[in-house]
Amino acid sequence: MRHAADHTISRRAALSVTASAALVGPGVLAARAAEDEDAAQHVPGAPISNFGEHSTAEEVTDGLDLTGKRVLITGCNSGLGLESMRVLAMRGAHILGAGRTKDKADAAFKALRAAGLKGGSFTPLACELSDFGSVAACAEEVAAMGEPLDVLMCNASIMALQTLEQVNGIERHFVVNHLGHFVLINRLIETVKAAPQGRVVVLSSLGYKWAPEGGIEFDNLSGARGYDPNKMYGQSKMANHLTVVELAKRLRGTTTTANSVHPGVINTNLGRHFPWYVHVLAKLIGWTFMKSVEEGAATQTYVATAPALAETSGLYFADCNPVVPERPEMTDEALAAKLWDVSEELTKPYLASV
Numbered sequence: 588m589r590h591a592a593d594h595t596i597s598r599r600a601a602l603s604v605t606a607s608a609a610l611v612g613p614g615v616l617a618a619r620a621a622e623d624e625d626a627a628q629h630v631p632g633a634p635i636s637n638f639g640e641h642s643t644a645e646e647v648t649d650g651l652d653l654t655g656k657r658v659l660i661t662g663c664n665s666g667l668g669l670e671s672m673r674v675l676a677m678r679g680a681h682i683l684g685a686g687r688t689k690d691k692a693d694a695a696f697k698a699l700r701a702a703g704l705k706g707g708s709f710t711p712l713a714c715e716l717s718d719f720g721s722v723a724a725c726a727e728e729v730a731a732m733g734e735p736l737d738v739l740m741c742n743a744s745i746m747a748l749q750t751l752e753q754v755n756g757i758e759r760h761f762v763v764n765h766l767g768h769f770v771l772i773n774r775l776i777e778t779v780k781a782a783p784q785g786r787v788v789v790l791s792s793l794g795y796k797w798a799p800e801g802g803i804e805f806d807n808l809s810g811a812r813g814y815d816p817n818k819m820y821g822q823s824k825m826a827n828h829l830t831v832v833e834l835a836k837r838l839r840g841t842t843t844t845a846n847s848v849h850p851g852v853i854n855t856n857l858g859r860h861f862p863w864y865v866h867v868l869a870k871l872i873g874w875t876f877m878k879s880v881e882e883g884a885a886t887q888t889y890v891a892t893a894p895a896l897a898e899t900s901g902l903y904f905a906d907c908n909p910v911v912p913e914r915p916e917m918t919d920e921a922l923a924a925k926l927w928d929v930s931e932e933l934t935k936p937y938l939a940s941v
């Protein structure tokens with residue numbers, strides 16, 4: 588296991604370089620994100636693991652036999668989804684890998700096999716999250732298999748679209764990152780509940796801090812009244828966690844859990860829409876605060892599989908441990924309930940039941 592002390596310069600010193608070098612935007616925000624991780628507050632009473640910032644997905648699942656477990660991962664062809672798929676398959680799981688197209692998902696798993704992945708098995712799925720018809724069809728395909736789903740990992744995402752894009756009048760980050768997954772959860776929750784101890788794991792982000800005041804701008808879901816890429820990403824990531832808050836409440840009294848994850852700051856394709864200078868900064872100094880992909884996938888694979896978390900629900904995890912989010916909106920149950928209702932309204936024709 589690697590430790591923070593392995594770095595040859597102090598993380599805080601590097602962060603101040605980052606902060607002064609980057610003018611605005613994701614460079615600074617990423618630096619702040621890493622800095623904020625240092626100040627994370629653990630949740631009283633919740634299980635604490637021995638894993639941390641530099642644990643890898645392989646380490647946190649070491650010794651687990653996931654044979655017979657079925658795990659659906661959205662965005663399985665890239666970054667943290669791909670690494671989660673690799674490691675959970677390596678532990679014996681059957682992966683239902685969702686990409687925008689079946690071919691994309693299939694190619695990703697075949698590439699892992701070609702690179703030496705042993706164990707596990709795989710079914711490719713098409714799930715284009717900006718097309719709720721595609722999401723519903725994906726869920727139907729999974730439900731029709733007639734097998735319980737042990738883990739639903741809502742991992743796919745977009746970030747930092749530099750100009751406003753809408754899908755049917757709604758801003759695209761909110762549609763892809765939140766509403767698409769909202770439909771998927773709605774259509775598959777009974778399949779997850781059919782598992783002995785089903786888990787919904789939703790990728791949030793410390794970027795929730797960039798969400799607008801109040802958390803969700805219900806009167807600007809179109810983005811037309813003002814668009815800022817980081818704010819919109821932050822709003823969608825706050826929505827990811829608020830979904831978990833309301834879902835966990837609805838799942839009380841069942842064996843099914845729902846938790847969200849901040850994976851850390853990792854140089855994946857997520858940054859593809861960043862301005863050029865952020866890419867330059869990431870190349871130059873990203874190593875000082877970024878996790879590797881192997882480390883980045885640790886928290887979500889831990890939350891998806893750790894036996895210690897069988898009864899832990901409704902929490903936000905970072906560095907393989909539950910932490911208290913710093914903004915009060917993240918734990919606002921009334922806001923979570925309102926978001927749920929609004930999301931139902933916006934996706935109604937595609938939901939299993941309302």
Ligand SMILES: NC(=O)c1ccc[n+]([C@@H]2O[C@H](COP(=O)([O-])OP(=O)(O)OC[C@H]3O[C@@H](n4cnc5c(N)ncnc54)[C@H](OP(=O)(O)O)[C@@H]3O)[C@@H](O)[C@H]2O)c1
Pocket residue numbers: 661662663664665666667668686687691714715716717741742743744745763790791792793794849850851852853854855856857858
């Ligand atoms: N990387 C970080 O620093 C970081 C930090 C905090 C949180 N996170 C969260 O971690 C999760 C994984 O991110 P990552 O870093 O692994 O990003 P990534 O490498 O860019 O992977 C994102 C995945 O989402 C898929 N996707 C994007 N738009 C989609 C759509 N409309 N429909 C279906 N799938 C779509 C992508 O498919 P294509 O390849 O086909 O586009 C890709 O498979 C995200 O939820 C992200 O918000 C990441």
